[in-house]
Amino acid sequence: MIKEHINTPITNKCDVLICGGGFAGISAALAAARQGKKVILLEKSYMLGGLATAGLVTIYLPLCDGIGHQVSYGIAEELFRLSIKMGAEDKYPENWLDNIGTKTEKDKRYEVQFNPQLFAILSEQLLLREGVEILYGSYAVATDVCNSKINAVIIENKSGRQAIKSKNVVDATGDCDIAHFSGSPCDTFKQGNVLAAWYYFCGKDGYKLNTLGFCDIPDDQKTAEHKENHLINRRFTGLDGQELSEMMRLSHTSTLNDIIKKREKDDTIFPTTIATTPQIRMTRKIVGEYILHDAEMHTYFEDSIGMVSDWRKRGPVYEVPFRTLYSKEIKNLIVAGRCTSVTDSMWDIMRVIPCCAVTGEAAGVAASITDDFSKIDIKRLQEILKHNGVILHEKDL
Numbered sequence: 001m002i003k004e005h006i007n008t009p010i011t012n013k014c015d016v017l018i019c020g021g022g023f024a025g026i027s028a029a030l031a032a033a034r035q036g037k038k039v040i041l042l043e044k045s046y047m048l049g050g051l052a053t054a055g056l057v058t059i060y061l062p063l064c065d066g067i068g069h070q071v072s073y074g075i076a077e078e079l080f081r082l083s084i085k086m087g088a089e090d091k092y093p094e095n096w097l098d099n100i101g102t103k104t105e106k107d108k109r110y111e112v113q114f115n116p117q118l119f120a121i122l123s124e125q126l127l128l129r130e131g132v133e134i135l136y137g138s139y140a141v142a143t144d145v146c147n148s149k150i151n152a153v154i155i156e157n158k159s160g161r162q163a164i165k166s167k168n169v170v171d172a173t174g175d176c177d178i179a180h181f182s183g184s185p186c187d188t189f190k191q192g193n194v195l196a197a198w199y200y201f202c203g204k205d206g207y208k209l210n211t212l213g214f215c216d217i218p219d220d221q222k223t224a225e226h227k228e229n230h231l232i233n234r235r236f237t238g239l240d241g242q243e244l245s246e247m248m249r250l251s252h253t254s255t256l257n258d259i260i261k262k263r264e265k266d267d268t269i270f271p272t273t274i275a276t277t278p279q280i281r282m283t284r285k286i287v288g289e290y291i292l293h294d295a296e297m298h299t300y301f302e303d304s305i306g307m308v309s310d311w312r313k314r315g316p317v318y319e320v321p322f323r324t325l326y327s328k329e330i331k332n333l334i335v336a337g338r339c340t341s342v343t344d345s346m347w348d349i350m351r352v353i354p355c356c357a358v359t360g361e362a363a364g365v366a367a368s369i370t371d372d373f374s375k376i377d378i379k380r381l382q383e384i385l386k387h388n389g390v391i392l393h394e395k396d397l
């Protein structure tokens with residue numbers, strides 16, 4: 001054991017500290033800055049977007065329920081449009097964006113494939129315009145908790161170890177790191193993640209995304225295509241530094257093997273971009289004041305902060321209760337993104353991009369109006385969200 005450093009300097013202070021710059025963090029930062037708060041967004045890498053950019057997961061899953069209704073609005077829709085401001089890569093939903101054709105069960109859902117590099121730059125410019133301070137290359141490594149509140153988040157970057165003091169903290173790390181450091185109740189993904197190696201490549205047929213290890217489906221539901229896509233017979237927690245390094249190495253090897261195989265048919269093929277962050281779906285989540293279950297589709301929640309659909313099926317709509325974003329243990333901490341309080345079966349629905357934007361926006365607004373989330377004026381939060389274009393309840397669609 002090495003003794004902990006003492007006298008960590010406080011280098012920054014803000015109203016809202018967002019830890020993590022994926023879709024959840026971007027949405028939270030935008031929402032809080034638009035409420036006039038001093039916002040710092042902390043990101044361990046050097047680009048925004050998290051899994052959706054550095055992880056090359058560039059399919060913005062549906063904002064609609066698949067049977068004709070848009071359900072996710074507000075910043076979820078704003079970022080959707082931003083992601084294709086300079087053109088879509090694929091799956092452009094002309095029926096939704098240009099009103100061509102219909103939106104029934106047989107038609108395209110409101111989803112799209114975007115370019116990761118363009119989104120990272122465009123979202124960075126948007127946040128800077130809104131006054132968000134972005135601190136790249138900065139890893140949150142611990143928290144200082146006092147009287148059930150986070151007093152400061154301890155970070156490390158090229159300048160060494162420092163502390164940032166903030167009235168409120170949004171945990172948008174995807175892995176619930178801040179909640180875990182602070183002693184909030186958390187749960188982990190017991191089943192573990194399959195190996196994925198999504199990468200972009202170029203060949204005679206042009207530039208393409210290869211979704212290698214593309215989905216995690218129970219064995220009895222797998223088609224031949226899924227089986228072929230299963231890379232190795234091993235699962236990963238995503239919460240162990242050593243394991244993550246090994247996972248990245250295995251992912252690189254899978255990419256290389258795949259390129260070699262593809263070259264048997266097209267010898268011009270080469271990879272253009274590989275992921276620079278581990279492609280891990282589910283790791284750790286908060287155990288909040290409410291745990292949302294996948295059977296609770298079409299359920300009215302008084303404290304709904306917006307709606308999401310099920311990307312895998314047409315029809316289901318979920319209202320998202322505010323209580324899934326915090327636990328009472330740490331009063332000024334709220335989570336957003338792929339680590340909110342849900343059952344394991346609901347996790348696969350809530351972890352995707354539009355849902356991360358929905359919870360991110362609500363967390364950002366909430367963090368601008370209280371520093372004790374269990375005592376929030378829920379009506380005030382909902383009024384601001386509605387004013388920003390969010391539809392809260394299915395009955396209002």
Ligand SMILES: Cc1cc2nc3c(=O)[nH]c(=O)nc-3n(C[C@H](O)[C@H](O)[C@H](O)COP(=O)(O)OP(=O)(O)OC[C@H]3O[C@@H](n4cnc5c(N)ncnc54)[C@H](O)[C@@H]3O)c2cc1C
Nearest residue numbers: 020022023024044050051059140173174279280337338353
């Ligand atoms: C293989 C795979 C395929 C997927 N397919 C799809 C799909 O097709 N469509 C879809 O919509 N979703 C898909 N998903 C899910 C989706 O991409 C993610 O769940 C979503 O983007 C998560 O957003 P987030 O902001 O919650 O977290 P992340 O994107 O993980 O962002 C968290 C950010 O926080 C930073 N961070 C983490 N810890 C710290 C720390 N301690 N200090 C500072 N910064 C930190 C990270 O660098 C990262 O930028 C897929 C995921 C995977 C892995």
